[in-house]
Amino acid sequence: MSLLQQAPRFSIDAAADLARACYGLDASATLLPSERDQNFLLTTPAGARFVLKVANATEARASLEAQNAAMALVAARTGRCPNVVPAAGGESILAPAGSPHLVRLVTYLPGIPLAQHGHRTPALLEDLGRCIGEVDLALAGFDHPAIHRDFHWDLANAARVIGEHVPLVRDAALRALVERVGDRSLQDVDVRTRWLRRGAIHNDANDWNVLVDEGRISGLIDFGDMVASWIAGDPAVAIAYAVLDHPDPLPAASAIVRGYHAVNPLEDEEIAALFPLVCLRLCMSVCLAAWQQEQRPDDEYLGVSQDPIRRTLPRLADVEPAVAENVFRRACGLGARMTTSEIAVARRRTMGGNLSVAYRTPVHAVRGWMQYLFDADGRRYIDGYNNVPHVGHCHPRVVAAAERQMRALNTNTRYLHEALETFAERLISTLPEALRVCYFVNSGSEANELALRLARAHTRRRELIVLDAAYHGNTTTLIEISPYKFNGPGGSGRPDWVHVAPVPDVYRGAHKAGDHNIGEKYATGVAEIVEWLRSQGRGLCGYIAESCPSVAGQIMLPPGYLAAVYRYVREAGGVCIADEVQTAYGRIGTHFYGFEQQAVVPDIVVLGKPIGNGHPIGAVVTTEAIAASFDNGMEFFSTFGGNTVSCAVGLAVLDVLHDEQLQSHAAQVGAHLLERLRRLQQAHPLVGDVRGSGLFVGVELVRDTKTLEPARREAADVVNAVRESGGLIGTEGPSHNVLKIRPPMPFTETDADDLVSMLSSALQEAR
Ligand code: PMP
Numbered sequence: 001m002s003l004l005q006q007a008p009r010f011s012i013d014a015a016a017d018l019a020r021a022c023y024g025l026d027a028s029a030t031l032l033p034s035e036r037d038q039n040f041l042l043t044t045p046a047g048a049r050f051v052l053k054v055a056n057a058t059e060a061r062a063s064l065e066a067q068n069a070a071m072a073l074v075a076a077r078t079g080r081c082p083n084v085v086p087a088a089g090g091e092s093i094l095a096p097a098g099s100p101h102l103v104r105l106v107t108y109l110p111g112i113p114l115a116q117h118g119h120r121t122p123a124l125l126e127d128l129g130r131c132i133g134e135v136d137l138a139l140a141g142f143d144h145p146a147i148h149r150d151f152h153w154d155l156a157n158a159a160r161v162i163g164e165h166v167p168l169v170r171d172a173a174l175r176a177l178v179e180r181v182g183d184r185s186l187q188d189v190d191v192r193t194r195w196l197r198r199g200a201i202h203n204d205a206n207d208w209n210v211l212v213d214e215g216r217i218s219g220l221i222d223f224g225d226m227v228a229s230w231i232a233g234d235p236a237v238a239i240a241y242a243v244l245d246h247p248d249p250l251p252a253a254s255a256i257v258r259g260y261h262a263v264n265p266l267e268d269e270e271i272a273a274l275f276p277l278v279c280l281r282l283c284m285s286v287c288l289a290a291w292q293q294e295q296r297p298d299d300e301y302l303g304v305s306q307d308p309i310r311r312t313l314p315r316l317a318d319v320e321p322a323v324a325e326n327v328f329r330r331a332c333g334l335g336a337r338m339t340t341s342e343i344a345v346a347r348r349r350t351m352g353g354n355l356s357v358a359y360r361t362p363v364h365a366v367r368g369w370m371q372y373l374f375d376a377d378g379r380r381y382i383d384g385y386n387n388v389p390h391v392g393h394c395h396p397r398v399v400a401a402a403e404r405q406m407r408a409l410n411t412n413t414r415y416l417h418e419a420l421e422t423f424a425e426r427l428i429s430t431l432p433e434a435l436r437v438c439y440f441v442n443s444g445s446e447a448n449e450l451a452l453r454l455a456r457a458h459t460r461r462r463e464l465i466v467l468d469a470a471y472h473g474n475t476t477t478l479i480e481i482s483p484y485k486f487n488g489p490g491g492s493g494r495p496d497w498v499h500v501a502p503v504p505d506v507y508r509g510a511h512k513a514g515d516h517n518i519g520e521k522y523a524t525g526v527a528e529i530v531e532w533l534r535s536q537g538r539g540l541c542g543y544i545a546e547s548c549p550s551v552a553g554q555i556m557l558p559p560g561y562l563a564a565v566y567r568y569v570r571e572a573g574g575v576c577i578a579d580e581v582q583t584a585y586g587r588i589g590t591h592f593y594g595f596e597q598q599a600v601v602p603d604i605v606v607l608g609k610p611i612g613n614g615h616p617i618g619a620v621v622t623t624e625a626i627a628a629s630f631d632n633g634m635e636f637f638s639t640f641g642g643n644t645v646s647c648a649v650g651l652a653v654l655d656v657l658h659d660e661q662l663q664s665h666a667a668q669v670g671a672h673l674l675e676r677l678r679r680l681q682q683a684h685p686l687v688g689d690v691r692g693s694g695l696f697v698g699v700e701l702v703r704d705t706k707t708l709e710p711a712r713r714e715a716a717d718v719v720n721a722v723r724e725s726g727g728l729i730g731t732e733g734p735s736h737n738v739l740k741i742r743p744p745m746p747f748t749e750t751d752a753d754d755l756v757s758m759l760s761s762a763l764q765e766a767r
Pocket residue numbers: 443444445446448471472473474546550579581582608609
């Protein structure tokens with residue numbers, strides 16, 4: 001039986017009899033409007049008034065208990081709702097014999113419904129906002145099992161309710177409008193839900209449930225729709241109905257927001273979600289009315305708000321959500337948000353001209369969640385680019401760890417703290433036996449700088465071998481050892497003490513994939529430099545390389561390469577530095593670190609980006625012998641390196657990596673991605689090479705698969721087209737023709753399929 005068929009049908013006389021029998025009230029009864037219950041206004045001969053509430057037969061006792069408890073709380077704290085009147089025997093809920101309906105008596109709240117009140121002045125609306133704010137404040141912390149329910153009026157169910165019932169809306173124009181506004185608002189809300197506070201809410205401050213008396217809001221009635229949901233839902237519902245047929249909906253709404261915020265401050269994300277929630281409530285109302293009217297075509301109350309909604313929704317559809325957000329922010333006394341174009345203009349004014357911004361149409365990102373970014377318009381992007389938020393943008397365990405530690409203590413390494421030692425021990429446990437001494441800094445650059453100092457202190461030499469096209473960081477010295485920079489625009493060439501070995505690029509280099517002993521062949525590039533230095537009487541300090549050269553074009557080192565290189569370097573007395581800033585922590589799927597794929601053990605390992613998941617942490621791990629050489633009397637100290645919060649974050653990242661088994665996930669998803677990309681290669685002549693391991697992937701675009709002419713412009717077109725379709729990737733390599741894919745590790749096979757299909761269309765266009 002449908003819930004609507006069970007509405008009570010007490011007569012006025014039966015209600016008066018009940019009042020007399022159960023509450024000892026001698027009163028006349030009149031019927032008040034209600035959707036699914038029966039409410040009787042009782043008036044005693046002395047003029048005292050009460051409301052007798054006869055519940056729908058489907059109403060569970062627990063739900064009425066929750067309502068009573070909430071009303072008692074709100075009435076006591078605010079006086080802005082009816083209070084429960086117990087029966088002579090003390091019960092607050094009665095079950096009259098022979099009836100399936102539970103009965104309650106509540107005090108009468110004076111006033112007429114806002115729906116019937118003529119003039120909705122700004123002052124009255126502000127008071128409405130205050131009233132809802134006070135109610136929500138009174139309900140803060142209130143809980144009851146009955147309000148945790150799957151309820152069709154819960155705004156959190158908007159997608160389902162609209163999806164299921166919108167086909168029942170007979171008026172085609174209204175149906176199309178609800179679909180359009182509903183879609184837009186769902187998208188806007190969807191990206192924010194994670195950040196909306198939850199709690200017990202009244203959930204039905206429609207203009208029939210808001211009473212006005214003597215020019216002010218006397219209060220809110222009918223707690224029957226209470227639910228545990230987004231707190232912002234309460235002001236949203238109030239706004240939705242208060243602006244119906246209002247000549248200026250937005251200023252009217254902002255008066256309510258002002259009142260609410262003054263007593264119960266809204267958070268940024270709630271303010272942003274308010275307008276879409278208002279629209280959703282009205283869309284839900286249209287859809288649910290259509291559904292209910294199918295079942296009870298004669299019930300007038302069901303359609304009570306429909307005509308005003310039909311008139312008002314088109315006006316709300318014309319309001320830009322971002323404009324509404326700024327109007328509401330101002331109502332709360334907060335500054336308006338800068339628009340995307342205002343930010344772009346300010347950026348040109350305030351930032352150095354060589355601070356680049358990605359994409360022809362830059363992305364104005366405002367939120368991140370795992371492998372997704374969301375822009376200011378609420379658009380979702382699959383993040384195929386950012387390897388810094390390694391375990392996912394804003395991973396809640398990492399956020400919680402940082403927040404917890406920030407509250408407790410954040411200081412430096414001059415004091416003893418368990419977090420520093422635990423993090424260091426956990427980090428060392430991920431590395432080969434020989435690497436057992438840690439230093440903490442704040443970035444990859446700082447870590448590489450420190451690695452150079454360690455190498456120099458240990459060898460007392462300076463000559464360094466680097467790989468062509470490499471990048472190791474932004475400091476003065478690191479620019480000097482990064483061919484990508486010193487040979488690039490604005491660079492001042494190779495310093496005398498830096499020696500550049502060829503990149504072992506098996507696609508484009510001198511030795512191609514499949515060549516016999518290819519790793520050894522490329523290693524001779526290093527051997528020749530070592531030999532030349534020896535012939536010049538110059539001693540070698542060391543060799544530094546990424547374990548999978550990324551800036552050089554997402555290169556995978558051929559087997560045997562590093563083993564041979566390390567042999568040559570060590571024979572010459574040099575140390576071997578592995579820059580694992582991009583490849584550490586399971587990204588390559590097969591191993592936790594890139595160098596492990598080459599079966600070598602470096603003397604110094606440099607860590608950055610992923611180890612703090614966006615929190616700035618750099619680390620250097622080395623051998624006891626090198627650490628001893630560095631401990632030469634000069635103190636080492638980094639103010640922020642190894643601070644307590646960073647250590648808590650670093651530990652949380654390692655915990656998540658382990659608990660969510662992200663390395664094996666990367667192996668599995670990476671294999672799937674590479675397989676899909678290789679299929680793409682068959683279909684698109686521009687794709688010259690697909691390479692990678694785990695979630696470290698490169699797709700090299702060439703104009704001609706014989707000459708390997710780099711398709712630089714096409715690569716830029718592809719990256720921008722993918723951005724337009726909702727995916728973020730970048731370009732890499734000396735000719736900027738290698739598509740770089742290295743997403744946060746939670747990236748799924750579905751994300752891979754979606755990204756590959758965006759790539760496929762983009763490649764089609766770029767030809
Ligand atoms: N090494 C490598 C391999 C890098 O890719 C980078 C940054 N792109 C760095 C070092 C420098 O790291 P940071 O920007 O954190 O200083």
